Amino acid sequence: MNETQKDFKMQELHTPSAFEGALWTCLGIKGADTIFHSPPGCYINQHVNALVNDWTCELYSTNLSYANIMQGAEDRMETTLRKIAAKKPGAILIVTAPTVEVTRDDVEGVAKKVNFKETVIIHPPIGGSLVEGKETAFIKILDLVDPKVKKVPRSVNIIGPTFSTFNWRADVYELTRMLAGIGVMVNCVYTAGATIDQIKTAAQAELNLCIYPYDSGVLVAKEMEKRFGIPYMADIIPIGFGNSAAWLESVAGFFKIDAGPYLKKTMANAFEFISSNMVFAVTFEMTAALSLENANTYAVGISEFLNKEVGVGIVMTAVGNHDAAKRLEALCDDVLICPTIEEKRDKFVEKGPMVIYGNFYDKKVSMDEGFKNFIFSDIPTIGYLSSENCPFMGFMGAKYLVEGLVNEVYMGIFLETKGDMMGAISTGAVPWDIEAEQAMIKVGEMIPHFVRATALKKLHSVAEQIAKERGTNVTLSIFREVSDKFTPTKFKAKFSAVFDDGAVPAPAADEDEEVPVSSLTFTMPWNDEAKGMLELVPSPFRQAAVSGTEDYARGKSRDTVIGATVEEFRKELGM
Amino acid sequence: MPLKHYEHCCSTIQALASLGKIEGVIPLLHGPQPCSYQNQVGSMSCRPAQLVTAGTLVNKSDVIFGGEAGLKQQVKNLYAKYHPKVIVIINTCIPQLIGEDIEGVIIELKKEIPELKVSTCLTGFNYPRSMPLGSDAAWVAVIDTFEKQEKVPGSIGIVGRTGQDAGNLASLEMFFKKAEIPYFVFPTPHIDSMSKIVCAEKYYPIHITPWLTCKHLSENFGGEVEFIEIPAGIQGTSNFLRAVADRHKNQKLHDLVDEEEKRVMPELEKIKERFAKEKVRMLMVSGPANEVSVGKIFAEFGAEVFVVPSMKNKFYQQEKKLMQERYGVTFIEEDFDMIGDVIDRIKPTAVSVEFQAQPECISRLVPTFINMLYLCEYGYDYALDLGNNFFKNMHKPVYETWQNLVRKYGG
Numbered sequence: 001m002n003e004t005q006k007d008f009k010m011q012e013l014h015t016p017s018a019f020e021g022a023l024w025t026c027l028g029i030k031g032a033d034t035i036f037h038s039p040p041g042c043y044i045n046q047h048v049n050a051l052v053n054d055w056t057c058e059l060y061s062t063n064l065s066y067a068n069i070m071q072g073a074e075d076r077m078e079t080t081l082r083k084i085a086a087k088k089p090g091a092i093l094i095v096t097a098p099t100v101e102v103t104r105d106d107v108e109g110v111a112k113k114v115n116f117k118e119t120v121i122i123h124p125p126i127g128g129s130l131v132e133g134k135e136t137a138f139i140k141i142l143d144l145v146d147p148k149v150k151k152v153p154r155s156v157n158i159i160g161p162t163f164s165t166f167n168w169r170a171d172v173y174e175l176t177r178m179l180a181g182i183g184v185m186v187n188c189v190y191t192a193g194a195t196i197d198q199i200k201t202a203a204q205a206e207l208n209l210c211i212y213p214y215d216s217g218v219l220v221a222k223e224m225e226k227r228f229g230i231p232y233m234a235d236i237i238p239i240g241f242g243n244s245a246a247w248l249e250s251v252a253g254f255f256k257i258d259a260g261p262y263l264k265k266t267m268a269n270a271f272e273f274i275s276s277n278m279v280f281a282v283t284f285e286m287t288a289a290l291s292l293e294n295a296n297t298y299a300v301g302i303s304e305f306l307n308k309e310v311g312v313g314i315v316m317t318a319v320g321n322h323d324a325a326k327r328l329e330a331l332c333d334d335v336l337i338c339p340t341i342e343e344k345r346d347k348f349v350e351k352g353p354m355v356i357y358g359n360f361y362d363k364k365v366s367m368d369e370g371f372k373n374f375i376f377s378d379i380p381t382i383g384y385l386s387s388e389n390c391p392f393m394g395f396m397g398a399k400y401l402v403e404g405l406v407n408e409v410y411m412g413i414f415l416e417t418k419g420d421m422m423g424a425i426s427t428g429a430v431p432w433d434i435e436a437e438q439a440m441i442k443v444g445e446m447i448p449h450f451v452r453a454t455a456l457k458k459l460h461s462v463a464e465q466i467a468k469e470r471g472t473n474v475t476l477s478i479f480r481e482v483s484d485k486f487t488p489t490k491f492k493a494k495f496s497a498v499f500d501d502g503a504v505p506a507p508a509a510d511e512d513e514e515v516p517v518s519s520l521t522f523t524m525p526w527n528d529e530a531k532g533m534l535e536l537v538p539s540p541f542r543q544a545a546v547s548g549t550e551d552y553a554r555g556k557s558r559d560t561v562i563g564a565t566v567e568e569f570r571k572e573l574g575m
Numbered sequence: 576m577p578l579k580h581y582e583h584c585c586s587t588i589q590a591l592a593s594l595g596k597i598e599g600v601i602p603l604l605h606g607p608q609p610c611s612y613q614n615q616v617g618s619m620s621c622r623p624a625q626l627v628t629a630g631t632l633v634n635k636s637d638v639i640f641g642g643e644a645g646l647k648q649q650v651k652n653l654y655a656k657y658h659p660k661v662i663v664i665i666n667t668c669i670p671q672l673i674g675e676d677i678e679g680v681i682i683e684l685k686k687e688i689p690e691l692k693v694s695t696c697l698t699g700f701n702y703p704r705s706m707p708l709g710s711d712a713a714w715v716a717v718i719d720t721f722e723k724q725e726k727v728p729g730s731i732g733i734v735g736r737t738g739q740d741a742g743n744l745a746s747l748e749m750f751f752k753k754a755e756i757p758y759f760v761f762p763t764p765h766i767d768s769m770s771k772i773v774c775a776e777k778y779y780p781i782h783i784t785p786w787l788t789c790k791h792l793s794e795n796f797g798g799e800v801e802f803i804e805i806p807a808g809i810q811g812t813s814n815f816l817r818a819v820a821d822r823h824k825n826q827k828l829h830d831l832v833d834e835e836e837k838r839v840m841p842e843l844e845k846i847k848e849r850f851a852k853e854k855v856r857m858l859m860v861s862g863p864a865n866e867v868s869v870g871k872i873f874a875e876f877g878a879e880v881f882v883v884p885s886m887k888n889k890f891y892q893q894e895k896k897l898m899q900e901r902y903g904v905t906f907i908e909e910d911f912d913m914i915g916d917v918i919d920r921i922k923p924t925a926v927s928v929e930f931q932a933q934p935e936c937i938s939r940l941v942p943t944f945i946n947m948l949y950l951c952e953y954g955y956d957y958a959l960d961l962g963n964n965f966f967k968n969m970h971k972p973v974y975e976t977w978q979n980l981v982r983k984y985g986g
Binding site for chain 1: 595596597598620621622623624625626627739741742743745746748749752753763764765767768930931933934937938943945948949950951954956957960968970972973976977979980981983984985
């Protein structure tokens with residue numbers, strides 16, 4: 001047996017394959033019916049997952065059994081194809097599943113037999129990537145395009161959007177709006193949202209615009225140039241104010257249109273926006289991590305925009321291909337290519353970004369590590385609704401990116417630095433050890449200015465509260481504990497530099513002693529659930545947790561501590 | 576007469592925000608609804624907890640017939656609900672205008688609730704153009720509720736600026752702790768510890784704002800007041816600490832300052848080199864008095880500094896003279912219509928202003944810092960942090976990007 005050459009990862013973050021790529025490319029075409037020549041399990045997974053990201057799609061299946069596969073499933077294909085053909089769709093797009101690719105059914109023979117004129121058969125490669133699947137489908141679908149149509153002046157095709165491309169509707173809507181602003185019409189969006197007639201007349205356009213050059217669309221644009229003589233543009237990602245303007249200017253230049261008046265008006269509005277109070281004052285002190293392996297163009301475009309135009313520090317990026325990684329290395333020291341979940345998690349913790357852009361997995365991993373500020377910007381999402389409203393591309397997209405970032409992070413951090421609406425400000429004076437004071441000064445320097453003073457107040461107050469409950473000074477170990485738990489968002493990665501100093505003593509040995517919940521002193525009734533939650537509190541802090549929770553409950557005029565009380569108190573402390 | 580006002584907020588907010596950081600004190604805003612709404616929203620960002628502001632919501636009928644009854648009732652309501660040790664009535668413009676008898680209300684309340692301490696301060700148009708003095712007024716009201724205590728021999732009182740200083744003075748406190756000089760700080764996060772300031776034998780204000788506070792402390796509780804200088808920046812901090820060491824004949828404090836200087840001087844030199852190379856021209860405009868203190872730090876780094884002061888009290892005059900003589904800082908005390916006019920005249924490389932000036936500054940593509948985000952600026956480490964990160968925080972490349980975009984497309 002040959003030794004494997006694969007580098008296996010124990011917890012690999014699985015990414016969409018060529019099969020998803022092909023299906024998503026087909027599913028977005030209105031008026032075309034897609035048949036997935038597959039077993040029912042494959043079919044239902046694909047259908048459901050597509051519907052998580054997009055509003056509606058028509059997908060049919062040949063529902064193959066093991067016997068069908070082993071004995072040849074051409075008859076199932078024929079039956080299904082004839083039924084679909086009877087509906088007289090604008091086209092029938094057949095995508096074969098991996099099992100069928102193994103047995104190599106003669107799908108082409110079936111299609112010839114049924115003889116429905118507009119039939120396209122796509123065989124995604126087993127082991128192929130999402131991009132390969134999309135490009136394969138894009139190019140096959142070109143067979144439907146009429147090469148003899150007359151060119152429509154000042155018209156373009158937008159190449160690249162497919163179903164399940166994150167936020168494609170909003171981006172297409174915004175780019176279409178901008179193009180209309182300079183008098184350029186979108187002939188066809190190839191393929192998401194296009195009608196089958198728009199696909200068939202795609203050759204009418206004078207120019208193709210690849211809007212995801214680090215993902216997909218460039219190969220089909222090259223093919224269209226060869227077959228239909230349509231040049232293409234793929235050099236500017238229209239994300240950010242500057243690049244959106246440059247992109248539009250470039251399109252205008254192609255058509256010899258003067259975009260000056262439109263750009264002047266638009267950029268004046270953009271400039272007014274970035275001059276406003278809540279932009280630079282917040283963004284200049286922000287750091288972001290972008291984990292967008294399935295949205296490489298977004299990774300490049302958003303990183304460059306946030307960094308160059310609004311001053312956000314990009315502390316980490318994770319992408320899916322080397323080209324995107326190479327471009328990002330210019331502005332980010334830590335660029336990961338298809339990292340494992342562990343690598344990502346470790347990097348999030350090490351870098352402590354104030355906001356993370358990513359997909360569902362990133363959201364979960366970051367939440368597990370205590371990160372609170374997150375912006376969805378990649379698939380999979382497992383349940384995320386998007387429409388035309390919130391683009392990332394174009395001028396409106398640039399504004400939305402800033403809005404989304406500032407609103408998420410500023411308000412999140414702002415509220416984290418607050419106590420209760422009617423809560424205590426201080427428990428009274430408690431002496432501080434000098435080491436703890438010195439650490440507080442150093443920690444303060446690591447907190448962004450826009451919340452520094454208030455965040456320090458919270459640290460100060462919580463440290464004194466804990467010290468008072470334990471009957472000690474505010475010691476370095478108390479301040480360390482407080483910094484770790486109560487600082488806004490995730491700065492603790494940075495704080496480690498303060499506490500890792502050799503001069504700083506380790507927590508006292510007696511803090512490691514086990515304190516059973518049964519040995520704690522309760523001054524009011526606790527239900528079992530609430531007591532059970534104390535098991536999660538480190539031993540040295542359990543008694544303090546009991547008294548703090550009881551004070552909290554009394555403050556709320558409650559005579560019993562239940563699980564919900566513990567949870568409320570924990571949240572109030574920002575834990 | 577200026578066309579705009581560039582301070583952070585009304586002195587009422589400053590009073591509210593400062594008092595709102597002290598446990599045991601509840602501020603009661605005696606004013607109309609817009610005053611309550613604006614001041615509560617405005618102070619929300621910097622108050623740590625107890626975010627709800629009690630108010631009297633003075634209406635038209637109160638203006639005609641007097642709002643004293645409502646005020647008295649609201650004090651009683653507050654006391655019944657929260658049992659604070661002190662209630663400070665913040666007396667805003669409208670009640671001042673109609674001549675409300677606040678003192679009379681307080682006398683009546685003292686009879687009815689002897690255990691409650693109630694005092695008042697005047698804000699609003701009492702300090703029409705010096706927002707930070709809202710703190711000074713609020714502190715005086717708090718001091719009015721203190722009782723005499725025995726002085727601690729050899730002790731000092733460190734008198735800070737606003738509520739933001741409460742609990743945030745570790746950068747100075749630790750020196751006195753190490754030098755074993757008995758000290759009390761004001762403000763602190765709790766009224767009990769704050770009231771101990773009266774035990775100090777000598778008061779050292781650490782900012783220019785608390786002139787009235789120190790005067791009241793001295794007059795009511797004894798003890799000399801000496802404004803040395805703001806302990807901001809390396810030299811400012813050293814001078815302040817050395818002066819205290821001299822006055823109290825404490826060699827240990829001198830030694831500590833020597834040690835600290837050895838630690839920080841090499842870093843300061845590097846910062847100075849960078850400032851000399853980049854030639855910073857810094858315009859500091861009307862902050863919570865930190866236009867003076869942070870301006871002093873920049874001046875020490877070698878920046879050419881222009882200060883539009885937020886106040887002109889006695890301590891300011893002293894600090895101004897010192898900054899002029901030591902660093903050649905320029906103070907702009909004459910009125911101007913718009914901050915843009917000053918920027919066009921001075922042509923600074925960076926400005927430090929309050930939020931409301933930001934759109935005017937950024938639209939001129941001048942790197943802009945927000946005053947209110949640079950607080951608690953005392954001690955050595957603050958200065959080093961400011962200097963080491965100044966050029967990074969300025970984000971010049973972003974401004975250059977926008978300069979190019981505006982040049983190319985307009986805007």
